[in-house]
Amino acid sequence: MHRGVLQNKKYIKFADANTVEVIALGRLGEGISKKDKRADTYTTKSGETYLVEFPGMTVAQMNAVRGSKAGSYNKTGKIPYTAIVNPHTGEEITSLPGGQSSKSLMEAVLGAKKKLNKQYGASLSRKTLRKVEKAGREIRQYLDISDINKAMRTLSKLEKKTAKEGDALKAKVAGIRKDILDHATKMLDTVEGLIARDELKTASKTLGKLKRALKKTALETRANELDEKLKAKKAAASDE
Amino acid sequence: MRRLIATLAAVALVSSVGSAGKHDIKPSVGYAPSWAAAVEEAKLLNVPIVVHSHGFF
Numbered sequence: 081m082h083r084g085v086l087q088n089k090k091y092i093k094f095a096d097a098n099t100v101e102v103i104a105l106g107r108l109g110e111g112i113s114k115k116d117k118r119a120d121t122y123t124t125k126s127g128e129t130y131l132v133e134f135p136g137m138t139v140a141q142m143n144a145v146r147g148s149k150a151g152s153y154n155k156t157g158k159i160p161y162t163a164i165v166n167p168h169t170g171e172e173i174t175s176l177p178g179g180q181s182s183k184s185l186m187e188a189v190l191g192a193k194k195k196l197n198k199q200y201g202a203s204l205s206r207k208t209l210r211k212v213e214k215a216g217r218e219i220r221q222y223l224d225i226s227d228i229n230k231a232m233r234t235l236s237k238l239e240k241k242t243a244k245e246g247d248a249l250k251a252k253v254a255g256i257r258k259d260i261l262d263h264a265t266k267m268l269d270t271v272e273g274l275i276a277r278d279e280l281k282t283a284s285k286t287l288g289k290l291k292r293a294l295k296k297t298a299l300e301t302r303a304n305e306l307d308e309k310l311k312a313k314k315a316a317a318s319d320e
Numbered sequence: 321m322r323r324l325i326a327t328l329a330a331v332a333l334v335s336s337v338g339s340a341g342k343h344d345i346k347p348s349v350g351y352a353p354s355w356a357a358a359v360e361e362a363k364l365l366n367v368p369i370v371v372h373s374h375g376f377f
Binding site: 085087089091092095096098099100102103104107108110114116119134136137141144145148150151153160162163164165166167168173185189192196202203205209246248249 | 349353
């Protein structure tokens with residue numbers, strides 16, 4: 081089952097840095113029913129059935145991958161077969177029928193990656209992607225407690241760190257910014273409601289924090305307008 | 321790496337449910353859980369997708 085490659089320490093490390101790996105496994109049901117050792121499964125406490133040979137993959141996921149486009153590349157009718165695919169077009173860059181050594185596969189992958197880099201720009205490292213995802217999780221936690229200040233500070237650092245990265249990553253970071261501003265918009269709506277109901281102390285407390293956080297954002301004007309409104313209401317209240 | 325961690329977690333999970341003795345789970349490459357997930361991640365990383373076709377025939 082291609083163990084020489086897929087369980088090869090050197091290839092595992094290489095794949096983490098250079099590829100996205102997909103396995104299209106044919107006639108898995110037959111393998112399981114015939115108790116083929118390579119189709120051994122185990123069931124977790126949550127009831128999901130995983131394949132021993134393919135850690136992290138459930139039988140359901142494996143069958144779905146086989147039924148997807150991934151299962152369409154091998155037109156030889158024989159296995160094993162390896163396709164190196166351009167993710168942007170779905171086009172097969174390199175076709176490798178028969179068994180491969182990890183060395184020959186790594187060489188072929190590097191050739192394909194070079195083509196992608198020439199056409200679409202530099203690759204992004206998973207390390208950088210992990211940093212963005214970590215910051216995204218941290219920001220979501222801040223949003224859960226409506227701490228827009230900390231969310232914006234974390235975003236600002238992230239935007240600086242990823243300023244020179246490609247468009248795809250920048251789009252991911254832009255998505256995080258949108259989530260923050262959407263949350264802040266809801267908070268401004270709440271503040272507006274508080275002002276309308278003359279709950280000025282609560283409105284002032286929330287708006288004060290928001291105003292600082294929303295400086296130089298698309299919501300700065302609205303925060304300032306609400307602040308003016310709040311000041312006017314406070315002045316009117318003190319005159320009475 | 322996320323999938324590598326998931327793989328290691330799967331190994332740990334088997335141990336926790338007491339099946340480690342029965343199943344010899346070896347370290348492996350991390351697999352994309354679906355074709356859509358593979359395309360999304362590979363586009364983002366701008367790296368090729370390697371599709372391994374194997375089977376029981």
